Every structure is written in C-alpha cells, then in structure tokens.
Amino acid sequence: MPKISDRGFTMPPSPIRKLAKYADAAKLRGIEVLHLNIGQPDLLTPQCGIEAVKQFSDSYVSYSPSAGNLSLRKKLANYYKQANIDISYEDILITTGGSEAICFAYYSILNYADEVIVPEPFYSNYYGFTTETGARMIPVRSSIETGFALPQIEEFEKALTPRTKAIMLCNPNNPTGYVYSKNELEQIRDLVKKYDLFLMCDEVYREFCYDSPHYSVMNLKGIEENTILIDSFSKRYNVCGIRIGALISRNKEVIATSLKFAQARLSPPSFGQIAAEALLDTPADYLRTSAQEYKERRNYIINELNAIKGVRSPMPKGAFYSIVELPIDDAEKFCQWLLEEFEFEGSTVMFAPGNGFYTGKKLGENQVRIAYVLEHDKLKKAIKCLREALKVYPGRTIEQ
Amino acid sequence: MPKISDRGFTMPPSPIRKLAKYADAAKLRGIEVLHLNIGQPDLLTPQCGIEAVKQFSDSYVSYSPSAGNLSLRKKLANYYKQANIDISYEDILITTGGSEAICFAYYSILNYADEVIVPEPFYSNYYGFTTETGARMIPVRSSIETGFALPQIEEFEKALTPRTKAIMLCNPNNPTGYVYSKNELEQIRDLVKKYDLFLMCDEVYREFCYDSPHYSVMNLKGIEENTILIDSFSKRYNVCGIRIGALISRNKEVIATSLKFAQARLSPPSFGQIAAEALLDTPADYLRTSAQEYKERRNYIINELNAIKGVRSPMPKGAFYSIVELPIDDAEKFCQWLLEEFEFEGSTVMFAPGNGFYTGKKLGENQVRIAYVLEHDKLKKAIKCLREALKVYPGRTIEQ
Numbered sequence: 001m002p003k004i005s006d007r008g009f010t011m012p013p014s015p016i017r018k019l020a021k022y023a024d025a026a027k028l029r030g031i032e033v034l035h036l037n038i039g040q041p042d043l044l045t046p047q048c049g050i051e052a053v054k055q056f057s058d059s060y061v062s063y064s065p066s067a068g069n070l071s072l073r074k075k076l077a078n079y080y081k082q083a084n085i086d087i088s089y090e091d092i093l094i095t096t097g098g099s100e101a102i103c104f105a106y107y108s109i110l111n112y113a114d115e116v117i118v119p120e121p122f123y124s125n126y127y128g129f130t131t132e133t134g135a136r137m138i139p140v141r142s143s144i145e146t147g148f149a150l151p152q153i154e155e156f157e158k159a160l161t162p163r164t165k166a167i168m169l170c171n172p173n174n175p176t177g178y179v180y181s182k183n184e185l186e187q188i189r190d191l192v193k194k195y196d197l198f199l200m201c202d203e204v205y206r207e208f209c210y211d212s213p214h215y216s217v218m219n220l221k222g223i224e225e226n227t228i229l230i231d232s233f234s235k236r237y238n239v240c241g242i243r244i245g246a247l248i249s250r251n252k253e254v255i256a257t258s259l260k261f262a263q264a265r266l267s268p269p270s271f272g273q274i275a276a277e278a279l280l281d282t283p284a285d286y287l288r289t290s291a292q293e294y295k296e297r298r299n300y301i302i303n304e305l306n307a308i309k310g311v312r313s314p315m316p317k318g319a320f321y322s323i324v325e326l327p328i329d330d331a332e333k334f335c336q337w338l339l340e341e342f343e344f345e346g347s348t349v350m351f352a353p354g355n356g357f358y359t360g361k362k363l364g365e366n367q368v369r370i371a372y373v374l375e376h377d378k379l380k381k382a383i384k385c386l387r388e389a390l391k392v393y394p395g396r397t398i399e400q
Numbered sequence: 401m402p403k404i405s406d407r408g409f410t411m412p413p414s415p416i417r418k419l420a421k422y423a424d425a426a427k428l429r430g431i432e433v434l435h436l437n438i439g440q441p442d443l444l445t446p447q448c449g450i451e452a453v454k455q456f457s458d459s460y461v462s463y464s465p466s467a468g469n470l471s472l473r474k475k476l477a478n479y480y481k482q483a484n485i486d487i488s489y490e491d492i493l494i495t496t497g498g499s500e501a502i503c504f505a506y507y508s509i510l511n512y513a514d515e516v517i518v519p520e521p522f523y524s525n526y527y528g529f530t531t532e533t534g535a536r537m538i539p540v541r542s543s544i545e546t547g548f549a550l551p552q553i554e555e556f557e558k559a560l561t562p563r564t565k566a567i568m569l570c571n572p573n574n575p576t577g578y579v580y581s582k583n584e585l586e587q588i589r590d591l592v593k594k595y596d597l598f599l600m601c602d603e604v605y606r607e608f609c610y611d612s613p614h615y616s617v618m619n620l621k622g623i624e625e626n627t628i629l630i631d632s633f634s635k636r637y638n639v640c641g642i643r644i645g646a647l648i649s650r651n652k653e654v655i656a657t658s659l660k661f662a663q664a665r666l667s668p669p670s671f672g673q674i675a676a677e678a679l680l681d682t683p684a685d686y687l688r689t690s691a692q693e694y695k696e697r698r699n700y701i702i703n704e705l706n707a708i709k710g711v712r713s714p715m716p717k718g719a720f721y722s723i724v725e726l727p728i729d730d731a732e733k734f735c736q737w738l739l740e741e742f743e744f745e746g747s748t749v750m751f752a753p754g755n756g757f758y759t760g761k762k763l764g765e766n767q768v769r770i771a772y773v774l775e776h777d778k779l780k781k782a783i784k785c786l787r788e789a790l791k792v793y794p795g796r797t798i799e800q
Contacts, residue, residue: 001625002565002596004657008508014663017466038463045460053671054454060445061641061675063438066417096496096643099665108408112512112534128664134512134534165402198402225401241461241670243496243643257404263414264528265499270641271453271671275461 011131015124015356016369022339023350032347033339034374034382039174039320041373043238043293045279046286052278053271061270066262068094068246072277076246079280083206085218091250093258094268094276098204098232098245102129104258105228105247109198110135114165116200119151121323121357121364123174123202138164139359144325144367147314148176150184156191166198167191172205172214175357175369176323177298177316182215189220199223202230204245205319207287210295212317218248225251235320236287237279242272294320297372297379304383305370308390310398313370320372323354323364329395331355331368342389349385366397411531415524415756415769422739423750432747433739434774434782439574439720441773443638443693445679446686452678453671461670466662468494468646472677476646479680483606485618491650493658494668494676498604498632498645502529504658505628505647509598510535514565516600519551521723521757521764523574523602538564539759544725544767547714548576550584556591566598567591572605572614575757575769576723577698577716582615589620599623602630604645605719607687610695612717618648625651635720636687637679642672694720697772697779704783705770708790710798713770720772723754723764729795731755731768742789749785766797 016038023033067073073089080087095101102125110116112134118126120139130137140155142148156167167188172179180188192199201217217227232245247258298316305313310327328334332353342348354367372379391400416438423433467473473489480487495501502525510516512534518526520539530537540555542548556567567588572579580588592599601617617627632645647658698716705713710727728734732753742748754767772779791800 001651001653002509002598004508004653005511005514005565007511008657008660011507011657011660011664013660014466017663020465040462041460043460050456050461053456056450056453060441060443061450061639062440063640065420066414096669097666103665107411107532108404109402111405111407114405125664125666128660132507132661132664165405196402239461240463241667243667243669251401253401253404257408257411260408260411260413260528261532263417264411264525264532265503266497266525267641267643269496269643269669269672271675272669275671 007131007134012124012128012356014128016352019335019339019350022336026339026348030346031343034347034349034378034385036370036372036374036382037350037352039235039371039373040240041235041238041320042375043290045238046282048281049237049239049275049279052274056271056274064267064270064273066267067259068268069273069277072273075277075280083216085216087218087248087250091248091255093247093255093262094273095245095247095262096265096268097234097243098202098230099125099129101230101245101247102126102202103132104261105200105230105254106130106133106135107261108254108257110165113163115161115163116166116168117156117159117164118168120359121148121175121354123170124356126168127359137359142176144312144314144323148173148178148323150180150187153187153191160195164195164197166200168200168202169217170202172209172318174205174319175321176314177319177321179209179212179214179317185215185217185220189223192223192226197226198228199226200228200230204230204232204235207236208291208294208320209318210291210298214318228254233276233279237282239275239279242275243269244272244276294372297376300376301370301372301379301383308387309400310390322370322372323357323367324370325367327390327396327398328366328393329397330365333395334393335368337393338389344385344388347381347385349382407531407534412524412528412756414528416752419735419739419750422736426739426748430746431743434747434749434778434785436770436772436774436782437750437752439635439771439773440640441635441638441720442775443690445638446682448681449637449639449675449679452674456671456674464667464670464673466667467659468668469673469677472673475677475680483616485616487618487648487650491648491655493647493655493662494673495645495647495662496665496668497634497643498602498630499525499529501630501645501647502526502602503532504661505600505630505654506530506533506535507661508654508657510565513563515561515563516566516568517556517559517564518568520759521548521575521754523570524756526568527759537759542576544712544714544723548573548578548723550580550587553587553591560595564595564597566600568600569617570602572609572718574605574719575721576714577719577721579609579612579614579717585615585617585620589623592623592626597626598628599626600628600630604630604632604635607636608691608694608720609718610691610698614718628654633676633679637682639675639679642675643669644672644676694772697776700776701770701772701779701783708787709800710790722770722772723757723767724770725767727790727796727798728766728793729797730765733795734793735768737793738789744785744788747781747785749782
C-alpha cells in the first residue's frame with residue numbers, strides 16, 4: 001500500500017471538529033449537546049439573502065468569473081467604503097470562504113519552508129493552512145494575564161529570520177476575543193515596514209467589537225502594498241454554509257497572482273455569491289442588534305465562568321470566543337469525558353480543547369476555547385453543566 | 401514592496417480563462433463571442449436540483465460536516481452502485497468541486513518535489529494544482545496520430561523516478577476526448593501494482609461516452625488501496641456553479657488524511673449540496689438525452705473541422721472536448737487575434753490555446769482545445785467564423 005505524504009501525516013486535525021464523533025454518539029444516546037466548541041451562531045440569516053437565492057431563474061447554474069461576480073465585487077467595495085476602508089473592486093477577489101482567501105494569500109507569498117509569525121493562541125486552521133502550503137508558522141506567545149493583548153513588539157522582532165515573509169493577525173481575535181488597538185497595530189506597521197514583510201489580517205469579526213470601534217489594517221499608512229485583508233460573509237450574516245469570503249489587497253501583484261490560483265479552481269459558489277450580494281442590502285440595524293446580542297451573551301457567560309472556583313477568562317472585547325482556563329489536568333481528556341461519560345439533567349457541553357490553538361504540545365493544556373453563540377437559556381444550561389462537571393471530573397485539580 | 405513567492409510566479413494562468421479580458425472587450429464592441437474555449441454547457445439543469453434549493457427553509461445557513469452531508473454521501477454511494485462501482489459512503493468525501501478533490505488528494509499523497517506522471521496533453525489545471533502543492537508533474541506524451549490513446553506503457557516506466565508517487569488519468573479525457581479502454585487501464589493497473597504507486601483518475605465525464613461503455617478505475621482488481629477517484633456534479637447535470645465534487649477511495653488512510661484538509665476549510669457549500677442531493681433523483685433519461693445531444697454535436701463539428709484544409713481533429717470518444725490542429729503559426733496569437741481583430745457577420749469564436757495543455761513551451765503551439773458545448777446553430781456559426789478566419793489570419797501557414 002503506498003504511503004501518504006509527510007504533510008498529510010503532520011496536518012493537524014481541527015481541535016474544533018475532531019471530537020465530533022463523540023458528540024454524535026452522545027446525541028444518539030439521547031443527550032443534548034450544547035455546542036460551545038464551534039462558531040456556528042443561532043441568529044437568523046437576513047431574509048433578503050435567502051430570498052435572492054430562491055429567485056434564481058437561470059436555466060442552468062454556470063461557472064462565475066474566477067474573481068467572483070463583478071456586481072458582488074463592486075457592491076462589496078461599497079460596503080468597505082461605508083466601513084471607512086477605501087478600496088476598489090479591483091482589489092477584491094471573491095473566495096470560497098475566508099479559508100480559501102488565506103490559502104490563496106499563502107500560495108502567493110510563501111515559498112516552501114518560509115515562515116509566518118502569528119500571535120499564539122491562534123485560530124487553529126492557520127496552522128493547518130501553513131502545513132498545507134509547506135511553510136512554517138512561528139508563534140509569538142500572548143498571555144491570559146494581559147487578556148491576550150498583542151505581545152511586546154520585541155518578541156516579534158526576536159522571532160524574525162531570513163525566511164520570515166509575513167505576520168498574520170486576526171482582529172477581533174479568534175480564539176481569544178481580543179481586539180487590537182490602533183496603537184498596537186501601528187507598532188506592527190512599523191515592524192512590517194522596517195523588514196518589508198507582508199501583513200495578513202483576518203477581520204471576519206469586524207462588526208463584533210463591544211467596547212471600542214474596530215481599526216482595520218487597511219487604514220495603516222505606509223504599508224499599502226504589504227497588507228492583505230482576509231474577510232468572510234459567514235459570521236457577519238450567519239451564513240457559514242454559503243462559503244463566500246474575500247481576499248483584498250492594494251498590491252496588484254498579490255491580486256494577479258492569487259487570481260491564477262483562483263482560475264485553477266474555476267470559480268466560487270454561484271448560489272453563495274447570489275446570497276452574499278443580496279445580504280449587502282441588509283439594514284444596518286441587523287448588525288447592531290447582532291452585536292448587542294453577543295455582547296449580552298458575553299457579559300453573562302464570562303461573569304458566570306469567573307464565578308466558578310478555579311475558572312478564569314479575560315473579558316473578550318470582540319468576536320464571540322474566549323480562551324478559558326479550567327481547574328483540570330488535560331482539556332482534551334476533559335472535553336472527551338464530557339461527551340462520553342457526563343451528563344447533567346440530560347445535557348452536556350462541548351468545548352474545543354485549548355492546545356489545538358497553540359503549537360507546543362503542553363500549551364493550553366488546561367484551557368478550552370468557548371464560542372458564546374447560543375441563546376441565553378442554552379448558555380445557562382452550559383454553565384450549569386460545567387459547574388457540575390468540575391465537581392465530579394476525575395482529573396479535576398481543585399475541589400468545588 | 402515584499403516579493404510574491406516562486407510558486408506564485410511559476411503558477412500558470414489558465415489557458416481556458418486567460419484570454420477572458422479580450423472576449424469581454426469584443427463583447428463591449430458588440431461582437432458575439434462563441435465560447436468554444438470553456439466546458440460550460442448550455443443544456444438545462446434538471447429542475448429538481450434548482451427546486452430543492454428554493455425549498456430551503458432553515459432559519460440560517462449553517463456549516464455542514466467537513467466530509468459533506470451524510471445524506472448526500474449515502475445517496476451518492478447509491479449512484480455509484482447503479483453505475484456498477486461498489487463503494488461505501490465512508491469512502492466518499494464531498495468537496496468544493498472536483499478541483500478541491502484533486503487538491504486534497506495531492507496534499508495527502510505528495511511531498512514537496514514528489515512527482516505525478518500524467519499523459520500529455522492534460523487538463524491544464526492539473527499542472528496548476530501540482531505547482532500549488534509544490535510537487536512536479538511529469539508528462540508522458542500522447543499523440544494526435546493515435547487519437548491521443550494511452551502512450552505505450554514503457555513510456556510511463558521510463559518516466560518513473562524514486563520520487564514518483566502517482567499516475568494521474570482523466571477518463572473520458574479532457575482535453576482530448578479519448579476514452580481509455582479496459583485493456584489500457586489494466587496495463588496501468590499492472591504498473592501501479594508493480595511500483596506501489598497511487599492511481600488518481602478524474603472521471604467527471606463518465607456519463608458522456610459515445611462509442612463504448614465507460615470502465616472505471618474503481619473496478620480494477622488488486623489496486624483497491626492505490627486508487628483515488630475524482631468526481632464532480634458539474635458537467636453531469638450542468639451545474640458547474642454549485643461547486644460540488646467528491647474524492648473517493650477505499651484507502652482509509654487517504655480518506656482520513658484528506659478529511660483533515662477538509663476540516664481546515666470547514667465545509668463544502670450548503671446550497672450546492674442541497675442541489676446535488678436532489679439531482680441524484682434526476683430521471684436516467686436526462687443523462688441519456690444529454691449524451692445523445694453531445695454525440696450529435698461531436699459528429700457535426702468534428703466532420704466540419706476535418707473538412708477545412710489543414711485542420712485535423714481525431715474523433716473524440718467521450719467528454720465534449722477535442723484537441724484540434726490548425727494551419728497557423730501560433731495558437732495563442734491566433735486566439736487573441738480572433739477576439740481582437742476578427743469578426744464575421746458580427747461574430748467571432750473563442751478557443752483555448754493548445755500549449756496550455758502541455759508542459760513544453762513549443763508543444764501544442766498549432767493546436768487549440770475546443771469544447772463542443774453550444775447548440776447546433778452556434779457551432780455552425782463557429783465553424784463559419786473559423787473558415788473565414790483561416791483565410792485572412794496573417795499567421796496562416798497554408799492558403800484556403
């Protein structure tokens with residue numbers, strides 16, 4: 001039997017999805033699983049997006065242009081103008097989710113064994129995509145003590161090597177919920193300029209900042225040709241399944257190169273593009289209401305978590321995630337145990353084990369990532385489950 | 401300004417799409433462009449697929465499982481049973497088009513600088529995906545003289561090196577239209593077995609064989625764990641825009657590894673999966689009628705082409721492509737000239753230049769790939785345009 005590749009072997013499984021089979025088994029046993037493991041919100045998709053798809057009247061579903069439908073690109077450029085980001089539709093490629101935008105950017109800027117510096121903990125799939133590309137992800141540690149603020153800029157500078165090609169940020173951050181300030185981003189800007197690096201920033205949670213406005217890397221002056229923005233419709237309008245994202249850069253070479261990768265895969269999904277274009281007409285009120293809802297959920301769950309003995313979570317400033325420290329031996333064991341051996345009043349809770357968001361084997365071992373995307377009653381149940389679980393989990397490190 | 405990657409630089413633009421801007425400009429001048437460059441058919445999509453999408457009634461568009469919806473995988477396994485291919489739904493991953501299935505397979509089996517042997521001319525994006533993966537494509541030449549039959553098996557053997565990991569076929573073939581016989585496939589089987597290679601086969605045109613039935617690599621005995629099937633709904637039901645394909649293998653390690661890459665990109669498109677699942681209920685008559693229609697178009701256009709002085713095309717046995725030799729200096733120049741400087745009665749014709757389907761710079765220089773996916777009247781017009789164009793094109797090599 002021929003062997004799979006080293007890349008395939010070292011490719012990490014998703015920490016968010018790898019316990020899915022245990023959740024499925026729990027559900028088959030009749031247990032309600034409260035999914036705090038995955039950023040799949042429960043808010044309604046704006047009806048205009050669904051309706052547009054239902055109006056489809058072509059006689060067949062054809063390829064779209066590889067860069068995405070022109071009408072969508074133009075309308076999206078207009079969305080950015082309203083968000084105070086001045087770009088042209090020619091700076092935009094429509095991609096199959098934000099995931100594909102990351103891949104195209106990586107392919108376009110990274111050679112084999114090149115390095116990308118990323119604050120740790122990080123969205124685990126960045127690590128997956130780096131592996132896929134044959135490049136290396138170099139972590140710079142942020143800490144729960146500072147609420148996962150940007151690490152000291154000296155730490156980034158120490159991580160630089162001749163192979164460093166880019167710094168990658170996620171702002172608002174998945175998995176920590178931290179929102180980088182203008183001042184922090186300007187420090188990064190100076191570094192990027194000094195060493196002529198690319199700066200990639202994933203801003204898919206832009207609309208979900210709870211305590212202060214968002215500042216986009218696209219507004220950093222002097223690094224216009226270094227900056228690549230990753231975006232997605234998924235979370236903004238709760239349409240994770242349409243698989244429509246965008247790669248945005250004022251660097252024409254990056255766009256032209258990424259377009260070659262886009263041509264190879266032919267086109268982004270047609271139905272998703274129809275939905276996305278219509279969703280850009282969603283009344284502004286929808287996003288305000290969504291952000292308010294998440295803010296209330298955040299306030300509730302973070303306060304409840306910190307009220308449990310030995311549990312610690314910073315107050316996230318944006319997105320809908322937090323990295324939470326638990327009084328346990330090993331988060332992966334705990335998460336699996338929750339699904340396989342625990343229930344409280346017919347329910348259990350599912351988290352994403354923390355170590356999947358770090359490079360080191362031991363890092364984040366007593367942490368989980370939560371996504372507070374469920375309605376209040378379910379969050380309440382989830383907190384109850386966690387409280388009870390920490391009383392009886394064999395690997396608990398303190399007694400409740 | 402930071403530099404793009406070597407991979408980005410060497411990534412080939414799509415020969416099928418790179419002249420698109422000249423076609424757009426011609427259309428703006430009011431000229432009808434007859435698209436024989438791209439496999440975008442004009443047959444109706446079965447209504448059941450579109451209707452299923454219109455029935456969408458969830459309150460939001462959620463992620464699907466990374467492997468695709470279970471109901472779709474099960475129903476697709478049943479389709480294969482009917483096509484005499486015995487596989488389980490567990491051998492199937494749903495992908496974002498056949499393109500993504502190729503990428504996942506490449507990532508799973510190829511290390512950096514590993515080699516894949518492919519008969520040449522080949523579907524140009526195979527070359528793109530190999531470049532993306534950091535692997536190398538090793539061509540083995542097939543010839544217009546034999547109608548692009550499988551090259552002698554000794555040629556494959558000569559191309560083997562210690563880095564050879566796989567042989568890749570496309571059957572029915574894009575771009576040549578050749579359909580490999582059981583006997584040819586058994587020769588490949590013996591080679592694959594002898595050297596313990598992977599055998600990847602793209603069978604997206606399975607239902608379009610005009611002169612003899614299709615034989616799938618999944619039915620080759622003794623290499624069950626070496627074989628990876630690439631498939632897609634796009635051409636079968638004329639739904640290129642839904643972006644739903646499949647990666648199929650009885651090698652559990654290949655499926656488990658590919659699933660990790662699938663998890664990193666989260667999920668295939670939801671609307672596309674809904675359409676695909678419903679399309680599997682399409683009456684068998686639809687595929688028979690489609691195949692009959694393409695067969696008539698084939699007969700018409702290939703005979704007409706061969707009737708033009710200096711033009712030569714083998715009679716393709718399947719798919720809806722042919723590699724056609726023209727009495728011209730350079731197909732790329734000719735194709736661009738057709739769009740920029742030529743028109744006949746308000747129309748012109750667009751082909752894909754042949755050299756994009758070969759590795760060598762000079763190969764296929766006087767060839768184009770045609771896709772005979774347009775209705776009879778348009779094919780007739782296209783032939784007229786070509787006839788007239790060959791009379792006046794400055795780089796013609798014979799006089800009409």
